[in-house]
Amino acid sequence: MTLLGLVAACAFLATQFGAVARSSAAGAAPQQADDPSLTVLSVSPWVEPEGTFRVSFDASGLPAEATVSATIHQRLNPGTDTLRTVTEEELGGDASTRNLQAPVAVALSELSRDGDAAVFDIPIRSGTGDPRRQLIPTAGIHPVTLEATDAEGGPLGDVTVYLNRLPVDPVLGRDGDPAIATVQLLAALDSGPSLGADGAFDLPSGELVAVQAWRSMLGSNLEVPLTVALRPNTLVGLQRSGDPLDTAFLSDLADSEFVLAPQTYVRVDVAGIAESDTAALERQLARGEAILTQVTGSAPEGPWMLDDTIDTSTAGLLAMQGTEQFLVSPDRLELEGTERGEQRRRTLLSSRALALEDVPGGVVSSYDVELTALLLEPGFSPALRAHHVATALMSSWFDAAREGSTAFPGVSSAILLYPGTDHEVLESLVDSLGEAGPVQLGTPDSPTADADGAPVRARLVERPVEMPGGVLTRWRRTDERIGGFDSMTSPGDASTTEWALLNDQTPSSAATSETRVAVWNSIDSALEERLAQIQTPPPRTVVLTSRSESIPIRIRNRGTEPLTVRMSIRSPRLDFPEGPETEVLLQPGENRVDVPVTVRAPGSSILRVELTSPNEVLDIREVRVTVRSWSISGVGAVLSVISLAVLAIWWLRTSLRRRREDDSTDAGTHPDNSDGQDRPGEQDTTFGSGTTAGDDGT
Incomplete structure (x- = not known):
């Protein structure tokens, strides 16, 4: 269930609860709201067995001769039900139990006063003792009816409060410490993506109204120790809204008493994004923590709350990062172990911390929406509403104490606040729970346990997850390109910081495909515009006349900030004494980079200079230089000399042979064959080519 869903459910419950509370049982009159x-201005949240129950009320509307009486009723008896159930039925209705003592009546003029506030004290005792103290022999919740009458006994008004008498013997937990129930007051500030593609604050009007309502509620309770889930992306939007109220609120957060809950940067399906790309979830958490720390000055240390999209795996991941308490909706939890009735299940889910199955050290609990409804009760003063909540919390404490010491620690309630929650209600509740007693503001130290001492366990129910695979693919590609440009700039470059902030908004489950594409296109355009500021010369020709020279490469940076590029060089006829790769810092303006080269072989070749980002993600430009070299290397020279020598020898021998052949032709003698006949044993000893037979010319 989302935050908005929980709030809507709480508002609905408040309406229904108010209607039920004001309806009477058969034959009973409905309870009076504050007359x-x-x-009522304040009520003791609990009373020691030999303590004093105190009620403070506004007496400005009562005549000076009025009388105020207090009637203590017998304690609420749960029977086979839970005291919490009976208390909820009782709250808002007339006291349904019989009187325990005769009414205690005191003239208004005799009550101690603090301005318009009158204080009615009722000293009590648990057994024999001072008879002036009211005898309340049994611990529990005792309704007390206060009634004001005029001098003639006519009714002026009445109200019911609750005296929560503690046991005589201290209640201890299984660890030997006093049994304490903890309470967390939860609030939030959340929205869909708050930034447009241009980085400006951009929220639909409906969401803006909701954000302003939460901002107002939180801003009115900065000194209240609330546990709050502040959506980091929403805070960034408020930073850019230009609204002075937003600016003041963000400034005040640094001095608040809030306990911050960890949050992803934007609202995502945590289990779905982790299944697709754990690194994406870790980025969301890291960015969220960084923004919360930057805005508030404090790192988040509270529970994971108001986000039901986790599963066992992601809860384990969060636990490894230090978040061990989890708050989820009741329908996300399934109790482990023996079969439990509905009544027991309701008790465990609403007022107990449970061991989270398969998450070492993990503690999980749910929201107590009935307590949220009590905070919103219409028709009651803020102090009386707070008193009703404190009484309901005490009923849960009594139920746990009746189970035995194994229930403590681990008795815990989480109250989700509504934007319309009255500041005075919270202030009154915090004041009453601020006293050292059985119910205190805080987080559960460990899960509750069954009678055998074994922790009560619950597991997270599986749910369909939203798999943002395609979104994450584009997010990842854009992130890599941003990282490429970031490697070119100095740390903290404003452009890359902004692009990353916008790109990390795109996995939001509340984003549309149109808004995502708009953000990605905006980032791509801005990035390409920055890369276009790097200009390289057109293709040209360089002539090398020596074996070792430097080839100048001129690169212009048309921007205003230095940029670092990786320069990769290659050529088939050149060597590079300083290596084929180097990083070059391009200052604004023209930059000359001299590339030392050594000629391997003469002739013409292409020198290719490729410019990329230092991490080689971005291909920026390529420079092509035609290199013509008339110089040769030492090895080449030796080979050339040898070749020339071989050629010279061949030419010399060929010339000598031809000369001998010419001489032989000019002066040669032949045998006298006057008869023109061949003689035996004689043969022709010349070739038509003029080469002597048997002379191969070598």
Whole structure:
């Protein structure tokens, strides 16, 4: 369930609860809400067995001669039900139990006063003792009816409060410490993506109204120790909204009493994104933590809350990062172990911390939406609403104490606040729970346990996940390109920081395909524009006249900031004494880079100079230089000399042979064959080519 869903559910419950609370049982009259003449200002949340129950009320509307009486009723008896269930039925209705003692009546003029506030004290005792103290022999929740009457006994107003008497013997937990139930007050500030493709604050009007409502509620309770889930992306949007109220709110966060819950940068399906790309989830968490720390001055240390998209695997990942408490909706939890009835299940899910199955050290609990409804009760003063919540919390404590010491620690409630929650209600509740007692603000140290001492376990119910695979593919590609340009700039470059901020917004489950594409296109355009500021010369020809020279490469940086590029060089006829790769810092303006080369072989070749980002993700430009070299290397020279020598020898021998052949032809004698006949044993000893037979010319 999303935050908005939880809030809507709580608002619905508040409406329904108010209707039920004001309806009477058969034959019973509905309870009076605060009468204008008897408005409750504060009530003791609990009383020691030999303590004093105190009620403070506004007496400005009562005549000076009025009388105020207090009637203590018998404690609420749960029977086979839970005390919490009976208490919820009781709250908002007339006291349904019989009187325990006769009414205690005191003239208004005799009550201690603090301005318009009158204080009614009722000292109590648990057994024999001072008879002036009211005898309340049994621990539990005792309804107390306060009634104001005039001098003639006519009713002026009445109200019901609750005296929560603690046991005589201290209740200890399984660890030997006093049994304490913890309470967390939860609030949030959340929205869909708050930035447009240009980086400006951009929220639909409906979401903006909701954000402003939460901002107002949080801003009114900065001194209240709330546990809050602040969406980092929403905070960035408020930083850019230009609204002075947003600016003041963000400034005040640094001095608040809030406990911050860890959050992803934007709202995502945590299990889905982790299954697709764990690194993407880790980026979301890291960016979220960085922004929360930057805005508030404090790192998030609270529970994972108001996000039901986790699963066992991601809960384990969060636990390894230090988040061990999880708050989820009741329908996300399934109790492990023996079969439990619905009543027991309701108790465990609403007011207990449970061991999270398969997550070492993990503790999970759910929201107590009935307590949220009590905070929103219409028709009651803020102090009385806070008192009703404290009484309901005490009923859960009594239920756990009845189970035995194994229930503590681990008795815990989480109250989700509504934007319309009255500041005075929270202030009154925090004041009452600030006293050292059985119910305190805080987080559960460990899970509750069954009677055998074994932790009560629950597992997260599986749910369909949203698999943003295609979105993450484009997000990852854009992230790599941003990283490429980031490797070219100095640390903290404003452009890459902004692009990454916008790109990390795109995995939001509340984003549309249109808004995502708009962001990606905007980033690509801005990045290409920055790369276009690097200009290289057109193709040209360089003539080398010596074996070792430097070839100048001129690169212009048309931007205003230095950029680092990787320069990779290659050529088939050249060597590079300083290596084929180097990083070059391009200052704004024209930059000359001299590339030392050594000629391997003379002739013409292409020198290719490729410019990339230092991490080689971005291909920027290529420079092509035609190199003509008339110089040869030492090895080439030796080979050339040998070749010339061989050629010279061949030419010399050929010339000598031809000369001998010419001489032989000019002066040669032949045998006298006057008869013109061949003689035996004689043969022709010349070739038509003029080469002597048997002379191969070598």
